[in-house]
Each structure stands twice: as C-alpha cells, then as structure tokens.
Amino acid sequence: MTGQIDPPLDSPLVAASRFRLTAGMALPVLLVAALALIPVYAAVTSDTFAITLFTRVLILAIGAVSLNLIMGYGGMVSFGHAAYLGIGGYAVGVLAKEGIGSGFVQWPLAIAASALFALGVGALSLRTRGVYFIMITLAFAQMIYYVAIGLDRYGGDDGLTIYKRSTFGSLIDLNNKTLFYYLCFGLLLASIYFIARLTNSRFGLAIRGARSNDRRMRAIGFPTFRYRLVCFVIAGALCGLAGVLLANHTNFVSPALMHWTRSGDLIVMVVLGGLGSLFGPLIGAVTFLLLEEGLSRVTQYPDLILGPLLLLVAIYVNGGIEGLIEGRRLG
C-alpha cells in the first residue's frame, strides 16, 4: 500500500488484477504447499502431534483472516475478537451437551450467534473511533467472558468437555484427524479467497475508502456506518466459524478461549503478518504459534522473547512479515 506507480494497465479502464504471480507471492505459495503436506509428513514420521499443532494453526489463521478484514482493510481495531471464537465454540459445546450433535444444526447456529453478537457490538462501538472503539470491543468481550464463567450448567470457570464432535451424517467424519485437518485447510483457503474477492468488490472498496478517509466517503455519498457494520458482522461470523472448528479440534471449550489475551494474540498475528495483506494473517498465525510452541519448549517465559520481537516488527517493518518479504514496505 505504499507509493508505487501501479503496474502498466492492460486497458486504461481496468486496473491490474491482484492475482498475478509475483515474487511477493512466493512465500504464501510455499507456505500453503507446505501446509498441504503436513498430514503426509505426519504419516511418514508418525508424528501425530504435527497434525494437532497445525490444525490449531489453520483454525486460528481463520480467526486472524477475519480480524484482518476489519482491522487491516476496514481500520477497525477490535480488541475483543476472541469473543467470537468463544461464541462459536460454546454454541457447539452447549448444543452437544443438550443432545444436538448434528453439524448441520450446530454450525449455522454458531455462526448466526456470532454474527448477531457482532451486530450488537458493532452497532454501538462503530459510533466511536480510535481508542474508544478499542475499549468498547474489549468491554463486550470481557462481558461475554464473564457470562461464560457464570454458566454453571456448562462448566463455568472449568469449561465444558465436548464428548462428541459435530456429525455430518456420512458426509465427513470429523474424528478422522487427517480429514479434519484438510477440512480446516480448505476452509482457510476458502476464507482467504473470499476476502480477496470481498476486498476488491464494490463493498470492499467502500470499506477501504472508509478506512482511508471516512469524511470524504460521506461527502461523496456513502452511508459509511452501515457498510462498516456489515463488514464487522461478516468478520464476526467468520471468526465464529473458527470457534466452531476450535471446539471440535480440542473437544473442549472454556472461558479462557475468550480471555482478552486471546484477542491480543489474534491482533499480534495480524500485525506480525502484515495489516491488510491477503496472506498476512496466515503467515502471522504460523509464525506466532510456531514461535510460541518452540519457545515454550526452551523457556518458561516465551512472552519475554515474543514481546520484544513483535515490538521490532511493529517499529521497523511497516507491513509485517509479508511486507518484509515483498521488500517494499520497509518503514
């Protein structure tokens, strides 16, 4: 997003497609290829932990993709995005406990609940800007966090074990780790493609325009509030899906899922990968979670290293890791 003259246009009326292969695409392509091969690697080395770890990476990457939509493209810094992980997860857990195990019921309800919560949060928080917006989104997330703690029937503070993963008849068996991995992989790629389309559509340009200059957007005739609100709801729904997957992955949900530090983790992933870049959230999620995993093996305080690292990225690399690779966003 910095100052370059656009590549030559095929026609003066039509801007160059975002999808051309460039050097900057090398990292995402390699990363996606490597992720596609994780189950193969796991089968060869019989290292099932790799699948478990990377399934988690893929799921949280979906959460980061969703946060990047509002934060990177929309300029809405939500500090309560983990709430949607929790709502999606709890919807699955609660329904499972009440005997409704079908994914055809659980998943749409979970996503709808996340979208509805986003609608409420957005309708209030989007009337404010900057630090007030951040604080309101945080406040709502904390509220739902304490609601979850208060749900005695569903485990309260201790969380809720999910004894059975969502069932989809004979369509797909989520208990098969490899299948579940590829489901998450497919959903992640689908959500990235969805964001690519969305952010270049009329709606997407309206959102990005509102991030860039909301005052001018209104002056040329856009009711920006409603576009931002719809964007916020879409992001909430997508993150709700990540919550659904996470609950199925760990067979467990607890209030900790929604703790504000989890919202912070998602922000870190997005910033680390590069705000408003298509594959940034994936790169950020992989980097963050692998570093966290690796560092926790050598030290009890991985944050001591992660913290300064993030600081360096935030200060020196304007555009995150993807920007660094593309070599054109160095601050």
Added chain:
Amino acid sequence: MANALLHVEGLTRRFGGVIAADSVTLEISAGEVHAVIGPNGAGKSTLVGLLAGEVASQEGTIRYDGGDITRLPVYRRSRLGLARSFQISSLFPDFTALDNVALAVQAHQGHSFHFWRDARREYELRKPAQAALEHAGLADRAGVRVHRLSHGEQRQLEIAMALATQPRLLLLDEPMAGMGPEESAQMVAMLRRLKGSMTILLIEHDMEAVFALADRISVLVYGRVIACGRPEDVRADPAVRKAYLGEKESERHGRPNA
C-alpha cells in the same frame, strides 16, 4: 426568487463563544456562480460545512430544490446532487487517481452491497471515472497513487471527485488554495467551462479568480453576510471596502501565497 436552487434562512452556528455563522441568509439561483468572500475566520468554511451537512446548524433552515434539507445527513445531501470540495485536499491516498474518482461514481450507482465482482473491472464505474479524469486534465495520471501526485494535481482531483457525483450544486472551498499562478489560471479555465452546466458556490481568497468567475458575490464578515450583489456593486460598496477589500490589499504584502 422563484428559481432559487438553494435558500438559506437565518442559519446560525456557534462554537463556544465564537459565532461562526450568524443568522446567515443566502439565496443561490440555479445556474449561477455565487462567490462567498471574506477575511480569514469569517466563517466561510463553516458555511460550506453547514450546507454540506458536516456541521449541524443550531438555528435556521436550508432549503434545496424546494425541500428542507436542514437535518439531512451528509451522504443524503450528496445523493440529492449537492457536492463539495475541500480546502485541504481530502482524498484516498493509497488509491490511484482513477480509483478515487471511481469511488465517487460508485456512490451514486445505488447501494454498494456487492461482495463478489471485482469493482476495478466494472466498466460502468471505470468509464465515467476515466471521463471525469479527462475532464480534469488528469487522464494520463489515472494509474498513479494519490500521494504521488503533485499538489496541483491533487487539487484537480479534488474537484474531479466532486464532479464525478454529477452534482447540481457544487460547493467549492478555496479550490485555488496553495496553487501557483499558472495552476490557478488552469483552475479558473476549468471552472469557466463548468459555468452554466451547474450551480456553483465558490469560496476563494484569490480576488482575480472571484471577479473573473462570479455572477454574484456575498461578503461574509464575522459570520454575517454584510453585502450581496453583482461583482461591480460589491466592489464599490463602501462597507465592503472598509471591512474587507482594503484590508486584503495591505495584507497581501505580508503573505506569499494568498
């Protein structure tokens, strides 16, 4: 006046103890170029803000094309054909010049809840946007990102965006701000071409431009309209000379770019 496009009556806005608009009454006829002049701090930009809907008035009414728009939000006024330009260029710096204008076109083609199709490949957006850029003399800069454009080019784009919304009433807030003599002359030529095809409210410090373009002039001092009339009458008005024009002449020596 029967053919008044804009009718402002008793419009008042205070900021704390300062009265930025003091019972402003103004009538703009369809098709005219109406200049509003006045010393710094007279409330000219506030007036544009009030008319565009960014600043809420505390008293008074704004009637546009027969309807009361006093309480309408900014975007609704834009859809009625009321466009403004900004004194300090207000653009989308990450976007190309063409993208900027295309957004303005998009705003006036119904809602933007289209989530899938690549808007940069939509002929019905790019074509009118390209035409607007050509009109503003920026055709060969279409693919350049805004923050790479020169100051003068940004000023032209500022106007091109307002024009791309196909306004009936164009509010221009100091379109020549910060321009050199050559660029100013180009802008005057461009505005002259627009004259007649739409109604223009022009706020400008450059007196040469004002007297070259305006059909009528209103003089704003401390939020009040102290005179309104044809340029030659306003120029001759002793109150105006005292309050504004004379002061302006002496001020000019101290200010490089006014």
